[in-house]
Amino acid sequence: KAGVTQTPRYLIKTRGQQVTLSCSPISGHRSVSWYQQTPGQGLQFLFEYFSETQRNKGNFPGRFSGRQFSNSRSEMNVSTLELGDSALYLCASSYPGTGDTEAFFGQGTRLTVV
Amino acid sequence: AQSVTQLDSQVPVFEEAPVELRCNYSSSVSVYLFWYVQYPNQGLQLLLKYLSGSTLVKGINGFEAEFNKSQTSFHLRKPSVHISDTAEYFCAVSSNTNAGKSTFGDGTTLTVKP
Numbered sequence: 001k002a003g004v005t006q007t008p009r010y011l012i013k014t015r016g017q018q019v020t021l022s023c024s025p026i027s028g029h030r031s032v033s034w035y036q037q038t039p040g041q042g043l044q045f046l047f048e049y050f051s052e053t054q055r056n057k058g059n060f061p062g063r064f065s066g067r068q069f070s071n072s073r074s075e076m077n078v079s080t081l082e083l084g085d086s087a088l089y090l091c092a093s094s095y096p097g098t099g100d101t102e103a104f105f106g107q108g109t110r111l112t113v114v
Numbered sequence: 115a116q117s118v119t120q121l122d123s124q125v126p127v128f129e130e131a132p133v134e135l136r137c138n139y140s141s142s143v144s145v146y147l148f149w150y151v152q153y154p155n156q157g158l159q160l161l162l163k164y165l166s167g168s169t170l171v172k173g174i175n176g177f178e179a180e181f182n183k184s185q186t187s188f189h190l191r192k193p194s195v196h197i198s199d200t201a202e203y204f205c206a207v208s209s210n211t212n213a214g215k216s217t218f219g220d221g222t223t224l225t226v227k228p
Binding site for chain 2: 031033035043045048049055058090092097098099100102104105106107108
């Protein structure tokens with residue numbers, strides 16, 4: 001069974017640009033969560049989608065958005081990039097998406113904003 | 115609201131020595147507890163989880179953790195570490211009221227020295 005796949009693995013963008021990151025969950029998983037990991041802030045929850053609906057949202061500005069498609073694949077978008085957006089973005093999928101279920105993480109997308 | 119405190123940011127230990135990584139949590143609702151490990155440039159991998167029942171939980175790679183409700187702790191232990199255990203370890207909580215959203219501690223870097 002394939003794991004969680006995130007693309008691309010590495011990305012370099014310029015301040016002010018926008019970026020889209022992709023996450024393909026494990027087959028059959030309907031919940032996809034996104035996290036931002038930085039040395040200073042640790043792992044911060046961005047949002048979670050379940051069956052194409054945003055079910056939970058963290059405390060990030062509106063520049064951060066996401067969506068989920070009918071096949072459970074998810075994308076997150078960051079507009080008007082800032083230097084502080086440089087981070088490892090991790091996606092996790094789970095089934096059935098209840099609190100007691102393990103989250104399976106992808107390897108992440110390393111975003112560098114210059 | 116939920117929070118997780120990992121009491122040690124770095125733990126150096128010699129190979130074959132025992133280790134304990136400490137985690138305290140706070141929550142107004144019942145929670146589920148997890149320990150994840152992250153190797154460099156990788157996503158997170160589940161070590162073990164506590165959902166209910168026996169307070170001593172055994173996980174992969176010889177790790178175990180004990181849930182202590184009165185002290186709101188979930189410390190991770192291993193009786194004899196290997197060089198390959200060098201990694202960052204995260205304690206996390208989730209609940210059914212915030213399904214799909216896990217709250218992570220800041221992580222503990224375990225360094226095993228020969």
